[in-house]
Amino acid sequence: MEANLYNQKGEEKGKIKIPASIFDVKWNADLVYQIATSMMSNARKAIAHTKNRGDVRGGGIKPWRQKGTGKARHGSSRSPIWKGGGVTFGPRNERNFSKKINKKMKVKALFTLLSQKLRDGEFLFVDSIKFSEPKTKEAKNILSNLAKISGFEKILSKKNNSVLIILGKNNINTTKSFGNFNNAEIVNVKSLSSVDLLKYKHIVLTEPEESIDFLFSKKAKSEISKV
Numbered sequence: 001m002e003a004n005l006y007n008q009k010g011e012e013k014g015k016i017k018i019p020a021s022i023f024d025v026k027w028n029a030d031l032v033y034q035i036a037t038s039m040m041s042n043a044r045k046a047i048a049h050t051k052n053r054g055d056v057r058g059g060g061i062k063p064w065r066q067k068g069t070g071k072a073r074h075g076s077s078r079s080p081i082w083k084g085g086g087v088t089f090g091p092r093n094e095r096n097f098s099k100k101i102n103k104k105m106k107v108k109a110l111f112t113l114l115s116q117k118l119r120d121g122e123f124l125f126v127d128s129i130k131f132s133e134p135k136t137k138e139a140k141n142i143l144s145n146l147a148k149i150s151g152f153e154k155i156l157s158k159k160n161n162s163v164l165i166i167l168g169k170n171n172i173n174t175t176k177s178f179g180n181f182n183n184a185e186i187v188n189v190k191s192l193s194s195v196d197l198l199k200y201k202h203i204v205l206t207e208p209e210e211s212i213d214f215l216f217s218k219k220a221k222s223e224i225s226k227v
Helices: 029-043 102-120 135-148 170-176 192-200 208-226
Strands: 002-006 012-017 121-124 163-167 183-188 202-206
Touching: 029 102, 029 192, 102 121, 102 192, 102 208, 135 170, 163 170, 163 192, 202 208
Parallel strands: 002 121, 121 202, 163 183, 163 202
Antiparallel strands: 002 012
16 A cells, blocks of 8 residues: 655655555454543543532431420431432442553554545645754644645644544654644654544644654564454
């Protein structure tokens, strides 16, 4: 397989060979859904928390004597039926939402999404994006240059989640330069996930050779762990 290779000025530099095992995987909606929902569940934190009758402060003394008052008998003012008492079956922050994810399935879902983005014309290969120093203005110019490429005109017009830029190598200047954009996000190829690919419309892969080599090693590791 081959794909067009561009530079950060939006100029076509030539062709790049890409492996079919990564960029020509058959679409599998069930697999993508299962992995994406599992990953979002693993990232979920239990925030809602209520106190039961054992957690509420006070209520250690019996409100009134058992007999002779004409009132209903009660043992504690922190009973769930009292105002200010504990909550019955309320949400607790000990809840665990994590789900097990098979490594081979996780990698295949990632490659499935990469392949689909390429087939939909939403995937761009750029040789590199580099800055001598953090400059938001230069970052905007790069997005403007990429927006001139056919199919990527909406990179600048879309307000949110427009483009995900995948770096083959960490570059602090590049990360800082794009830090003020709501419609662009920087991620290293080593931390790329299926959720990232689903979240953004356009995908830009920089340092293609290094990035593809890492994806190949990821595929090999998942196959070894399955044996």
